[in-house]
Amino acid sequence: MRGAGRALANRSFGGxxxxxxxxxxxxxxxxxLLGAYQALQRQVAARKVQLFARSEMLDLVVVEGKARxxxxxxxxxxxxxxxxxxxxxxxxxxxxxxxxxxTNAKGCNVTATWRAHKRGAAFANPCFTxxxxxxxxxxxxxxxxxxxxxxxxxxDGRIWVPKSPVGSRAPNEIPEAERDYYLERLYPSFGNLxxxxxxxxxxxxxxxxxxxxxxxxxxxxLDFRDAIHRLGRKVIEERYGNLFEIYQQITGEDPYxxxxxxxxxxxxxxxxxxxxxxLMSTIPGLFVIGExxxxxHGANRLGASAxxxxxxxxxxxxxxxxxxxxxxxxxxAIDEVHSAFRGVEQEVGARVEKLLAANGSRxxxxxxxxxxxxxxxxxxxxxxxxxxxxAMQQIGELRDxxxxxxxxxxxxxxxxxxxxxxxxxxxFLEFAELMCHxxxxxxxxxxxxxxxxxxxxxxxxxxxxxxxxYVAAWEFTEVGRPPRFHKEPMVFEYVALAQRSYK
Amino acid sequence: xNLVLHVWRQAGPSDHGRxxxxxxxDVSPDMSFLExxxxxxxxxxxxxxxxxxxxxxxxEGICGTCxxxxxGSPHGPQRAVxxxxxxxxxxxxxxxxxxxxxxxxxxxxxxxxxxxxxxxxRIIEAGGYVSVRTGSAxxxxxxxxxKPSAEMAFxxxxxxxxxxxVAACPNASAMLFTSAKVSHLGLLPQGQPERYSRAVRMxxxxxxxxxxxxxxxxxxxxxxPKDISVDYIARMNRDLIYTAVVSTGLEE
Numbered sequence: 001m002r003g004a005g006r007a008l009a010n011r012s013f014g015g016x017x018x019x020x021x022x023x024x025x026x027x028x029x030x031x032x033l034l035g036a037y038q039a040l041q042r043q044v045a046a047r048k049v050q051l052f053a054r055s056e057m058l059d060l061v062v063v064e065g066k067a068r069x070x071x072x073x074x075x076x077x078x079x080x081x082x083x084x085x086x087x088x089x090x091x092x093x094x095x096x097x098x099x100x101x102x103t104n105a106k107g108c109n110v111t112a113t114w115r116a117h118k119r120g121a122a123f124a125n126p127c128f129t130x131x132x133x134x135x136x137x138x139x140x141x142x143x144x145x146x147x148x149x150x151x152x153x154x155x156d157g158r159i160w161v162p163k164s165p166v167g168s169r170a171p172n173e174i175p176e177a178e179r180d181y182y183l184e185r186l187y188p189s190f191g192n193l194x195x196x197x198x199x200x201x202x203x204x205x206x207x208x209x210x211x212x213x214x215x216x217x218x219x220x221x222l223d224f225r226d227a228i229h230r231l232g233r234k235v236i237e238e239r240y241g242n243l244f245e246i247y248q249q250i251t252g253e254d255p256y257x258x259x260x261x262x263x264x265x266x267x268x269x270x271x272x273x274x275x276x277x278x279l280m281s282t283i284p285g286l287f288v289i290g291e292x293x294x295x296x297h298g299a300n301r302l303g304a305s306a307x308x309x310x311x312x313x314x315x316x317x318x319x320x321x322x323x324x325x326x327x328x329x330x331x332x333a334i335d336e337v338h339s340a341f342r343g344v345e346q347e348v349g350a351r352v353e354k355l356l357a358a359n360g361s362r363x364x365x366x367x368x369x370x371x372x373x374x375x376x377x378x379x380x381x382x383x384x385x386x387x388x389x390x391a392m393q394q395i396g397e398l399r400d401x402x403x404x405x406x407x408x409x410x411x412x413x414x415x416x417x418x419x420x421x422x423x424x425x426x427x428f429l430e431f432a433e434l435m436c437h438x439x440x441x442x443x444x445x446x447x448x449x450x451x452x453x454x455x456x457x458x459x460x461x462x463x464x465x466x467x468x469x470y471v472a473a474w475e476f477t478e479v480g481r482p483p484r485f486h487k488e489p490m491v492f493e494y495v496a497l498a499q500r501s502y503k
Numbered sequence: 504x505n506l507v508l509h510v511w512r513q514a515g516p517s518d519h520g521r522x523x524x525x526x527x528x529d530v531s532p533d534m535s536f537l538e539x540x541x542x543x544x545x546x547x548x549x550x551x552x553x554x555x556x557x558x559x560x561x562x563e564g565i566c567g568t569c570x571x572x573x574x575g576s577p578h579g580p581q582r583a584v585x586x587x588x589x590x591x592x593x594x595x596x597x598x599x600x601x602x603x604x605x606x607x608x609x610x611x612x613x614x615x616x617x618x619x620x621x622x623x624x625r626i627i628e629a630g631g632y633v634s635v636r637t638g639s640a641x642x643x644x645x646x647x648x649x650k651p652s653a654e655m656a657f658x659x660x661x662x663x664x665x666x667x668x669v670a671a672c673p674n675a676s677a678m679l680f681t682s683a684k685v686s687h688l689g690l691l692p693q694g695q696p697e698r699y700s701r702a703v704r705m706x707x708x709x710x711x712x713x714x715x716x717x718x719x720x721x722x723x724x725x726x727x728p729k730d731i732s733v734d735y736i737a738r739m740n741r742d743l744i745y746t747a748v749v750s751t752g753l754e755e
Binding site for chain 1: 515531532533534535537538539541542545547548549551552553554556559560561562563565566584588590592613614617621624627628629631632633634637639640643644647648649650653654657660661663
């Protein structure tokens with residue numbers, strides 16, 4: 001955005017106390033994406049890039065230790081095909097949809113990174129998943145995704161739930177004495193502006209106590225009544241007008257009149273395939289960029305840094321490092337007729353056929369919802385040993401049931417969205433177990449990873465830098481078996497490790 | 504509430520296609536339109552039938568993937584929303600809802616409600632970019648831009664490429680899409696070197712894809728989920744006329 005002086009405008013953003021973030025209205029990421037897309041189409045016109053739209057990567061082909069290509073399914077014809085090359089770059093995003101409900105687009109999935117992991121790429125810190133506190137809550141069992149509202153709403157809104165369950169009583173009929181402004185009560189100095197992880201955890205807690213509001217009882221009120229009274233409707237309109245419109249469009253409720261309802265939702269995954277400083281994974285020739293890798297955010301991502309990473313990885317890092325790899329490596333002449341490709345194609349084709357052949361009685365989405373619910377409860381914003389162990393058990397059982405009882409309709413060689421989803425959920429069912437292993441092994445709380453056993457008396461994350469200042473990089477063994485653990489110690493040469501303080 | 508759906512089913516590009524009647528029972532007014540279709544599809548799959556193919560991704564109105572014609576209107580009854588943002592409270596118990604794909608020669612049906620919009624990609628390929636390679640990040644304020652131009656360019660840049668403008672146009676013209684993309688770049692200093700040739704090439708590609716011509720119905724503007732104005736079409740036409748009359752061969 002531009003200011004009146006024709007220069008770029010800045011604003012402060014998630015976790016920063018100075019205004020240093022450039023932005024493009026409320027759609028910075030979207031505009032960056034369009035810019036990248038236009039630049040890509042220019043290369044397509046120049047015949048430097050060939051696009052295969054509507055193709056989904058279903059496996060990685062590794063020949064003599066190097067990544068040499070991928071096997072894809074053409075989503076229109078359903079045919080399984082191969083593409084060979086000197087290197088493979090994954091820019092396939094994160095895995096928040098393991099929870100079924102998240103703020104991610106519906107098509108987001110773990111398949112590309114998971115299949116690469118199964119071919120030998122280490123997966124790092126998979127349990128680091130970020131939950132955003134201010135999303136619009138689900139309205140029913142049919143809910144398909146969650147929409148993020150800007151966290152800035154907490155600047156003026158007051159968060160509360162009834163002191164005891166009130167049934168269907170309207171919020172404006174609940175007198176002041178029966179309201180529990182729990183963040184203000186628990187954190188008198190920070191109140192409604194308590195950090196994300198605390199705001200999220202407390203919201204889930206009061207809902208688990210049965211005090212949640214809205215049609216599914218999974219929500220807390222974010223009330224602008226006092227702010228409107230204090231500042232006037234016009235000021236609130238200027239600050240949040242567009243957000244209030246989005247909210248009203250989705251819920252049918254007018255937040256100027258009725259308190260908003262919010263609930264936390266999975267938003268970003270810090271974990272991903274392990275990469276070195278050149279963005280290469282543990283498989284030579286396999287590069288991983290953006291949210292798909294683990295590299296930039298540690299245990300908790302701060303505002304705007306996902307976009308920064310997408311740009312830096314793609315525009316500024318990879319163009320240099322991949323050239324270095326290509327220049328230094330000897331390549332055998334290999335193309336798609338190589339036996340390695342034939343072998344992987346057969347495996348991929350057989351997997352699709354197996355999903356269709358199960359011909360059971362439960363839909364793919366039904367399994368996905370069950371898995372998502374389990375992960376949300378046991379490996380979501382707070383975790384504990386018993387819950388994680390139980391989750392791993394249940395994931396294994398669900399996975400067994402999946403392959404025997406899933407119902408996938410239609411044919412393999414056709415445009416078939418049922419088959420697309422089925423493959424992705426099959427991978428989530430394997431990947432979820434890895435998340436639990438990672439969460440179980442990290443016996444501390446740090447960033448977005450909150451282990452209930454490790455908290456301070458105030459209920460905040462208790463880190464253990466002496467034993468856990470490392471990246472956990474997991475190596476695949478086999479489905480249902482514990483993965484092999486590798487430790488990359490974090491070494492801080494110039495900065496001393498410290499605990500972030502909200503006080 | 505209970506609804507009767509008439510959904511366009513078409514097995515593939517060569518199939519003729521037909522409306523098939525489905526009943527959607529116990530629909531919650533808080534459901535999104537796509538969630539209502541999800542529920543219908545779950546029931547179809549449980550019965551062993553092929554689910555209705557429709558496209559969607561972000562489900563929050565910003566990716567441009569979803570889009571069907573609902574009772575004759577692209578993206579449904581409300582102004583300035585995408586299909587995924589239509590909620591069932593826009594309908595009444597007992598309503599019949601007719602659901603069709605975008606209809607345009609340049610957007611062939613792939614299956615049911617899914618159409619191939621790659622013609623839009625080829626229009627962008629024809630010139631919807633600035634010919635500067637990405638190098639290191641430039642200094643943030645090396646190019647000052649006046650706020651009014653930046654805002655006008657931004658309004659055009661909000662186009663999500665969904666294709667509703669084409670579906671709404673009696674001529675299936677892609678003028679609103681093309682002019683938004685042309686104007687987004689043509690209003691900014693970075694877009695000036697190719698300003699006129701860009702307009703010419705993108706419109707030529709639009710014609711080559713067999714989109715129709717614009718005859719000023721402005722149905723596109725009414726259907727646009729991002730409220731993009733037909734003023735951009737006029738703006739692009741000025742650039743085209745300038746090129747044709749005044750400055751043929753001025754650049755490139």
